[in-house]
Amino acid sequence: MNYVKTLGAALLASVAFVSAAAACEVTLRSSDTHPEGYPTVVAVQKMGEMLEERTGGKLCIEVFHSAQLGQEKDTIEQTQFGVIDMNRVSLGPFNNIIEETQVPSLPFIFRSTDHMHRVMDGPVGQQILDAFSDHDLVGLAFYDGGSRSFYNSQRPIRSIEDLAGMKFRVMQSDIFVDMVSALGANATPMPYGEVYSSIQTGVIDGAENNWPSYDSSGHFEVAQYYTLNQHLIVPEVLVMSKTSFDKLSAEEQDIVRQAARDSVPVMRDLWQEREKVSEQRVRDAGVEIITDIDKTPFIEAMVPVYQKYVTSPKLQQMVADIQATE
Numbered sequence: 001m002n003y004v005k006t007l008g009a010a011l012l013a014s015v016a017f018v019s020a021a022a023a024c025e026v027t028l029r030s031s032d033t034h035p036e037g038y039p040t041v042v043a044v045q046k047m048g049e050m051l052e053e054r055t056g057g058k059l060c061i062e063v064f065h066s067a068q069l070g071q072e073k074d075t076i077e078q079t080q081f082g083v084i085d086m087n088r089v090s091l092g093p094f095n096n097i098i099e100e101t102q103v104p105s106l107p108f109i110f111r112s113t114d115h116m117h118r119v120m121d122g123p124v125g126q127q128i129l130d131a132f133s134d135h136d137l138v139g140l141a142f143y144d145g146g147s148r149s150f151y152n153s154q155r156p157i158r159s160i161e162d163l164a165g166m167k168f169r170v171m172q173s174d175i176f177v178d179m180v181s182a183l184g185a186n187a188t189p190m191p192y193g194e195v196y197s198s199i200q201t202g203v204i205d206g207a208e209n210n211w212p213s214y215d216s217s218g219h220f221e222v223a224q225y226y227t228l229n230q231h232l233i234v235p236e237v238l239v240m241s242k243t244s245f246d247k248l249s250a251e252e253q254d255i256v257r258q259a260a261r262d263s264v265p266v267m268r269d270l271w272q273e274r275e276k277v278s279e280q281r282v283r284d285a286g287v288e289i290i291t292d293i294d295k296t297p298f299i300e301a302m303v304p305v306y307q308k309y310v311t312s313p314k315l316q317q318m319v320a321d322i323q324a325t326e
Helices: 002-023 039-054 072-081 099-105 113-120 123-135 174-182 192-200 211-216 242-246 250-284 296-300 303-309 313-324
Strands: 026-031 059-064 086-090 137-143 148-152 167-170 186-189 206-209 225-232 236-241 288-290
Touching (some): 039 086, 039 137, 039 250, 072 086, 072 236, 099 123, 099 174, 099 313, 113 123, 123 137, 123 236, 137 242, 137 250, 167 174, 167 192, 174 303, 192 206, 206 225, 236 242, 236 250
Parallel strands (some): 026 059, 026 086, 167 186, 167 206, 225 288
Antiparallel strands (some): 086 236, 137 236
């Protein structure tokens, strides 16, 4: 039923393409759950400008931000079916679909954002992008998703013991559920758009996310304790429907791939600026920021999560390659 509803929303939203399509021969429909002005939204819009220029006005992109076409799980299905042409999604919702995406979604797998960039810009990143082709999708590029940390409405979290019994929203990924469980808390998978009201009404105690999302979602208004434990640095991915991609000529496909790659530094610059602005906004709102935390017990608690998910030689090699990346 949810898919039918979101499919209908996507079809209704396509009416908005009439004027855009008049300017370009092909207007690619791109989805994003984040709001207008968010770094991922702007980066795809910039990619669209590159496409329009490099194809002489033949290809354009129209970005439907703010989950206009549905939440991430539903838009992934729509993109696989070709209803949506492009999609910016966190790797988390892909974890149960594409096993290679599980590795960069593991807690504490990256030492820093710079380390994540070097990994995802290299052979490991390409290996993950290539894996999308078996699922009716074309992996184009990786964007930043920032460092994710816990926030809640109940109390400051300074240790694993403080997490005991608390209910946290996580992305719809088994890895994230098991991560929270390993820390002694209760994981509640739910769409991003339902988090604010769920915290507000006490359905959950909190969630985990990065500075810009914590800010732009307004979650800091209802969950005023933010612990910078930085358990995840999960990249976001820009994908295209294989159905839509295959309709393009080989030359146009190359242009799309290159424009996606060229949008990455644009996104990263915007992300760094946005993180600073969001952090200041949250601090000015009086949120209690907890930084006096020993990450070692958190990292040690993740051993069973790695044992559960890093089982095949392929994934074990990926983890080793990431750890060996300087």
